[in-house]
Amino acid sequence: MSKERNSVMINQMDRRQFIQSILAAALMPSFARAADKKLVLYLQPMGPKLSDPAVAMVKKALDEFYNFDLKELERIPLPEHAYYPPRKRYRAGKLLDFLGRRAPEDAFRVLGMTGVDISCTKGKIYDWGILGYAQIDGPASVISIFRCKMGARSKKHTLIRFGKVAVHEVGHTLGLEHCPNRGCLMEDARGKVSTCDREYDICQRCRALLKKWGRPIPEFPDIPWPRPINKSP
Numbered sequence: 001m002s003k004e005r006n007s008v009m010i011n012q013m014d015r016r017q018f019i020q021s022i023l024a025a026a027l028m029p030s031f032a033r034a035a036d037k038k039l040v041l042y043l044q045p046m047g048p049k050l051s052d053p054a055v056a057m058v059k060k061a062l063d064e065f066y067n068f069d070l071k072e073l074e075r076i077p078l079p080e081h082a083y084y085p086p087r088k089r090y091r092a093g094k095l096l097d098f099l100g101r102r103a104p105e106d107a108f109r110v111l112g113m114t115g116v117d118i119s120c121t122k123g124k125i126y127d128w129g130i131l132g133y134a135q136i137d138g139p140a141s142v143i144s145i146f147r148c149k150m151g152a153r154s155k156k157h158t159l160i161r162f163g164k165v166a167v168h169e170v171g172h173t174l175g176l177e178h179c180p181n182r183g184c185l186m187e188d189a190r191g192k193v194s195t196c197d198r199e200y201d202i203c204q205r206c207r208a209l210l211k212k213w214g215r216p217i218p219e220f221p222d223i224p225w226p227r228p229i230n231k232s233p
Ligand SMILES: [Zn+2]
Pocket: 168, 172, 178, 187, 188, 189
């Protein structure tokens, strides 16, 4: 009798543990999965083909600096309505609208990549050529390799600049504005591609902001370019 009661108690315990384990199995892994699931950043090549090393540099840089699941989309033509014939450039603002509209449903962010010259309005200058353009804390950004080539010492130098511009523009889409710290990847290029050449990493100030906003980035990226030599006295 007592033996039987014990066995009933054990069965009840087993049952409770069983239910608990079912609940744990049903609930915990899904929480874990939700926490582990990376947000998707789509890369959208547009217009004439970018070289494979150029695309590879962007992927490597973004993979090191951010926590995204990077997915590359099929190359598409540039939208004609964004073309500005007087300067033979594509208006970056129109490209951002275009990219945002056609991004896949699961996209957190989308980065357009192109080889043509792109532009925006800067102060009194209606059409100002730029390296990249982004919506601050918004869905889309776009980068162009066109101006990365200007005065570059080598193809590798061009690629390094392109990778830095990608990190910069995606940083804008995460909410970062331009950073006053010299050498930070979020520095304002002020129309000069050479600004990229003194940049290396995202500074501690910018990293702290991203952390505060619940968007921390990897602490120790394997940075795919050399640390610039500090020429200032
Ligand atoms: Zn910027």
